[in-house]
Amino acid sequence: MSNSEFFTDVTDQIRYEGPGSDNPLAFRWYDANRVVGDKTMAEHLRFGVAYWHSFASDGSDQFGSGTWDRPWLEAGADPIDAARQKMSAAFEFFEKLGAPYFCFHDLDIAPEGDTFAESCANLDTLVEEAAIHMERTGVKLLWGTANMFSRPRFASGAATNPDPELFARAAAQVKHCMDATHRLGGANYVLWGGREGYDTILNTDIGRELDQLGRFLQMVVEYKHQIGFEGTILIEPKPHEPTKHQYDHDSQTIAGFLRKYDLADEVKLNIEVNHATLAGHDFVHEVAVAVDDGLLGSIDANRGDGRLGWDTDQFPNSVEEMSLAMHEILRGGGFATGGVNFDAKLRRQSIDRSDLFHAHIGGMDVMARALLAAHQMLVDGALTTARAQRYAGWDGELGADILEGRVTLADLHQRAYAGSIDPSPRSGRQETLENLVNRYVERVS
Numbered sequence: 001m002s003n004s005e006f007f008t009d010v011t012d013q014i015r016y017e018g019p020g021s022d023n024p025l026a027f028r029w030y031d032a033n034r035v036v037g038d039k040t041m042a043e044h045l046r047f048g049v050a051y052w053h054s055f056a057s058d059g060s061d062q063f064g065s066g067t068w069d070r071p072w073l074e075a076g077a078d079p080i081d082a083a084r085q086k087m088s089a090a091f092e093f094f095e096k097l098g099a100p101y102f103c104f105h106d107l108d109i110a111p112e113g114d115t116f117a118e119s120c121a122n123l124d125t126l127v128e129e130a131a132i133h134m135e136r137t138g139v140k141l142l143w144g145t146a147n148m149f150s151r152p153r154f155a156s157g158a159a160t161n162p163d164p165e166l167f168a169r170a171a172a173q174v175k176h177c178m179d180a181t182h183r184l185g186g187a188n189y190v191l192w193g194g195r196e197g198y199d200t201i202l203n204t205d206i207g208r209e210l211d212q213l214g215r216f217l218q219m220v221v222e223y224k225h226q227i228g229f230e231g232t233i234l235i236e237p238k239p240h241e242p243t244k245h246q247y248d249h250d251s252q253t254i255a256g257f258l259r260k261y262d263l264a265d266e267v268k269l270n271i272e273v274n275h276a277t278l279a280g281h282d283f284v285h286e287v288a289v290a291v292d293d294g295l296l297g298s299i300d301a302n303r304g305d306g307r308l309g310w311d312t313d314q315f316p317n318s319v320e321e322m323s324l325a326m327h328e329i330l331r332g333g334g335f336a337t338g339g340v341n342f343d344a345k346l347r348r349q350s351i352d353r354s355d356l357f358h359a360h361i362g363g364m365d366v367m368a369r370a371l372l373a374a375h376q377m378l379v380d381g382a383l384t385t386a387r388a389q390r391y392a393g394w395d396g397e398l399g400a401d402i403l404e405g406r407v408t409l410a411d412l413h414q415r416a417y418a419g420s421i422d423p424s425p426r427s428g429r430q431e432t433l434e435n436l437v438n439r440y441v442e443r444v445s
């Protein structure tokens with residue numbers, strides 16, 4: 001089926017066998033063609049595999065070298081040949097998994113050259129190679145992005161760098177990566193501000209840096225229109241790591257930033273589960289804020305570890321957590337150009353190539369189950385009705401008078417004073433609702 005054979009333990013495409021199956025290399029919940037509401041599971045979830053964690057990394061961490069069996073990364077090969085091998089492995093995997101999309105950073109797919117021009121030429125070469133694989137397999141690009149955080153030149157940031165030449169170098173890289181994404185028909189273009197923040201306020205002018213970031217993003221939007229790119233520009237929130245403080249802290253912070261720089265109609269969010277955790281939020285909070293503000297774009301599905309304060313990027317395994325998030329996503333109308341990208345990596349001890357399959361199958365099944373639970377909750381109005389009842393007063397005369405500016409503080413004082421305002425508390429019913437959610441999660445079938 002593919003033109004490479006790195007994943008010899010998996011001979012055929014992973015299939016749906018249903019919840020009763022004990023086959024670890026089969027889907028138990030993700031049934032691509034199953035219709036849920038008005039779309040198939042595949043159309044709802046739009047799964048993407050992250051090139052960086054699965055194909056460009058070897059399992060190394062700050063304390064030790066790589067552990068994973070990744071023959072396509074072995075040293076010695078010419079860098080372009082090695083990148084081609086890596087790409088063959090990636091597309092073999094996408095095809096066997098049945099993943100409809102992938103995501104990449106420029107540096108994941110092509111080696112850097114000695115000059116910027118050489119790096120651009122390398123990327124162009126591998127983009128043409130990707131186009132051939134995509135044509136052959138039908139796998140599509142969910143999003144592309146530029147890596148502007150790994151190399152020493154970006155130590156003080158990209159757009160927020162104190163040196164305008166660094167800003168210019170970053171702008172050039174983004175332009176080239178947007179061209180690559182456009183060439184491959186990408187559904188979105190992502191900007192994660194890896195080092196767009198600071199390590200110490202002692203040397204930092206926050207006002208200037210935010211203005212630089214705002215202008216950078218405006219240039220990205222202008223260029224998108226110039227080349228006719230129809231995908232969505234997405235910003236990915238994260239509160240810290242690698243910098244102590246990152247400007248794209250969380251959904252609400254970015255919403256304010258986008259309004260300040262007149263970008264709210266042009267840019268949406270790519271929300272990552274563990275970045276929400278690091279910001280001190282539940283993932284569902286970040287998603288709900290985006291949905292209510294019309295800013296939901298896409299998600300990076302992973303999880304953190306409750307006892308570790310860093311970005312562990314583990315594959316998702318909580319149906320409950322994802323059901324709540326999917327409920328908000330569906331409430332907002334579902335994904336348009338976005339999808340579910342597994343920005344998740346294997347543990348360092350999961351050294352086998354086939355572990356990549358087990359990880360993605362598990363993640364896809366969790367998301368599929370969550371979709372089913374969320375859909376049913378929404379159809380039954382389990383949470384939406386309870387919410388509507390809780391706020392019903394705001395749909396009445398008093399609520400409308402307040403929100404539409406027909407009454408003042410003094411008017412309300414007068415009404416309360418006269419006794420016509422006399423609120424009585426009602427239960428928030430948290431435990432009842434928690435039990436209700438659990439029932440949906442349990443009963444999904």
Ligand code: XUL
Nearest residue numbers: 145192236272300311343
């Ligand atoms: C880093 C992270 C990135 C972005 C793309 O925490 O999530 O991989 O998703 O640059």
Ligand code: CO
Nearest residue numbers: 236272300343
């Ligand atoms: Co991410």
